[in-house]
Amino acid sequence: MADPRDSLFEAPPMADQERMIEAILFATADPMTLAQLAGRMPHGCDPATALAYVRKRYEGRGVTLMRIGEAWAFRTAPDLGYLMQHEVVETRKLSRAAIETLAIIAYHQPATRAEIEEIRGVSVSRGTLDQLIELDWIRLGRRRMSPGRPVTFIVTSHFLDHFGLETARDLPGLKELRAAGLLENRPPPGTEEPDADDSQDDLFEE
């Protein structure tokens, strides 16, 4: 069949675009961004609108369209997980240190190693961070514009995918923590006020 890119200058009807979204997203296990979808669909398509229709269509179904960061993927409805015992992939149990470190990065991102250590009150082992990076749950962010230009860590879209989060703003209890001032970078009394404008604000507030 001829490539529609060559022959069509008008976009296909929205119903067809919906079908394309279904086909493309059913074919992959990885979330796809709008740009990736647009790249696969014929010229003139509007994947954002088509996605909205598809999402509506699958609401309440056995598989649903989920937004993961900037990307989209079909996932089975969580309430049907019990049917999928065979597909469960046993994961190594994470240490308490790893879980807490992950949570600190998620809620404080971008977070430096020193900040993680300050919050937990103990040093963070290299292995803990390595393990989280290997799981593709955290990655390096921008360097902090402070003395020593330390590296920061942020969570990945894979992390969002794993925990079924649309964005990092949907982390459980995030609003309450912020309201309680517990996500502020509060330096110990008597120390210099650090440059705060580089902290997590940019990630959570658009």
Next chain:
Amino acid sequence: MADPRDSLFEAPPMADQERMIEAILFATADPMTLAQLAGRMPHGCDPATALAYVRKRYEGRGVTLMRIGEAWAFRTAPDLGYLMQHEVVETRKLSRAAIETLAIIAYHQPATRAEIEEIRGVSVSRGTLDQLIELDWIRLGRRRMSPGRPVTFIVTSHFLDHFGLETARDLPGLKELRAAGLLENRPPPGTEEPDADDSQDDLFEE
């Protein structure tokens, strides 16, 4: 959540059974038979009926429920198969060897490989000629009536198209090249300036 198999003696509503079919067939790595589906679903379910409903629901969608032998699986609608191809177009600049070979053929056609090598002063790889033939910029001309009856190469009409020439005679001559500042060195003294058209006549006057 409790396993419904333990608690339910009445089958779940058909709508729920449909959702289960969707989720299972979406997530499993292999097509599933009715027996396998029944084994995964709570007691009292009727996978055959549920499957029929699901099949109807996906009729004409981007993915459809297909029967594969005795088993069932979601598959991309056949008419959307072209979406499963991602064409990446890469534009590369022609190598210097290819450009020079092409230029010699254009200015001296018909040219044998030995002639190209004599002019370039280095041997011409088979790959370079193949590449130019594949690009449809050169093709084989008549065999030269000389010992070994070597093949000759000439440029194609596709070549003329690409370079915006009506005939190969439109190629600027050496005088024009010099006027354009492209020929900076004068030829070694004692050599006559050849008229580039000379060697092309026999081809273009046919």
Next chain:
Amino acid sequence: MAQEPFDLGEASVAERVAAEALIVDVGAFEGPLDLLLTLSRTQKVDLRQVSILALARQYLAFVEQARSLRLELAADYLVMAAWLAFLKSRLLLPPDPTDDGPSGEELAAHLAFQLERLEAMRTVAARLMGRDQLRRDFFPRGITEDVARVRRVTYTASLLDLMQGYARIRTRDDFRPFVMDRENLMTMEEALDRLREMIGFAGDWTDIASYLPMDWQEDPVRRRTATAATFAASLELAKEGRIDIRQGDTFAPIHIRKRTPRDG
């Protein structure tokens, strides 16, 4: 909380149990802050209302007991103990107006903040891990289809590239114009024509040099090209089965003769 020095021989069962519990406990804590957080829970109040003074006393007593049991405490536990002792004195003594450092209350408030923050992080970490997780509670597509990546490479060149390419060749230092210098160049075709005519008369081995035309024998340049062309022509004739070629030794003269039918 003061205790008698620990002695294996005379220690009561209760003392030994207490000592073992402490060992276990120290190992179970992830540092002084974790220990403080655990101790603060015994106050059974909201972390915001926790008495830092009482907490400091508890911690110091804990460290004292560990020392009395001769347990090895990591350095950071002792650093924290020293800091809490300092904080305790600040909280108990009236503020010194000449000291412009942070007040005891400020330091205590920060410690309370740290404890509350750690507690909060633990709570949300548990909530995070309690969420539905991919491949445990919800699942991605099981049968994925490979997307064929069709790579199409297109090559481009402009007319300018072409002209520059040609100009580059034509301006090369060692450039010799093609099919030009005919006067001093004998082509193989010429030699071949000549040889074909002459070979019919040569039944015996003859030096190939004798086939060179007279006017190509003097000038070294002309002799060289004529020799090469004639030799190449002789190879061509040998290939056609018209002549035989022989050379007695390296650099010895090359002889050719007409091949007779019986040889073939």
